[in-house]
Amino acid sequence: MAKALIVYATRTGTTKRIADSIAEGVRSVGVDAEVVDVKNIKSEADLQGYDAYAFGSATYHGEIMQPMKTMLFMAEKANLEGKTGGAFGAYGWSGEAPERIYDTMRNIFSMDMAGNFLKLKSPGLTLATLKVAQDYGLEISQKVKAK
Numbered sequence: 001m002a003k004a005l006i007v008y009a010t011r012t013g014t015t016k017r018i019a020d021s022i023a024e025g026v027r028s029v030g031v032d033a034e035v036v037d038v039k040n041i042k043s044e045a046d047l048q049g050y051d052a053y054a055f056g057s058a059t060y061h062g063e064i065m066q067p068m069k070t071m072l073f074m075a076e077k078a079n080l081e082g083k084t085g086g087a088f089g090a091y092g093w094s095g096e097a098p099e100r101i102y103d104t105m106r107n108i109f110s111m112d113m114a115g116n117f118l119k120l121k122s123p124g125l126t127l128a129t130l131k132v133a134q135d136y137g138l139e140i141s142q143k144v145k146a147k
């Protein structure tokens, strides 16, 4: 079975909720999904063996959260070229992090990215907005299955 790894960085849990919803979308078409806190990715080995990767971070002070930045430097050495990718995150008003993660995955890791990154505004995350995250997971898994 194809497998997706969804890694999130969060301070107050909103980006984890988005990660969980993406995973639901991924699983809905029979692709396995693991959701992991970025703090539990300790080495490149933890990134091996998946067909798709979605990396997410909330935006603080216009930036990706530091643990996700550290993981991206690690992922540079994990040979993710050609793997399916997506990027996501919760934000309040500007939401730079998802786009920066997306651009890194595309330009540095040479991954096969979903059509866009996903950023969801909070507060106010509802079941309806989380459906958008499920759909994003669906898009990622459909790209995997098309290979």
Ligand SMILES: Cc1cc2nc3c(=O)[nH]c(=O)nc-3n(C[C@H](O)[C@H](O)[C@H](O)COP(=O)(O)O)c2cc1C
Binding pocket: 009, 010, 011, 012, 013, 014, 015, 016, 057, 058, 059, 060, 061, 062, 063, 090, 091, 092, 093, 094, 095, 096, 121, 122, 123
């Ligand atoms: C100190 C502080 C700085 C923040 N800076 C930004 C920012 O620069 N841009 C933005 O869009 N949101 C900003 N936010 C809002 C968070 O991104 C938003 O609350 C998000 O939902 C947090 O996600 P999390 O629950 O995954 O940590 C900031 C929030 C705090 C408390």
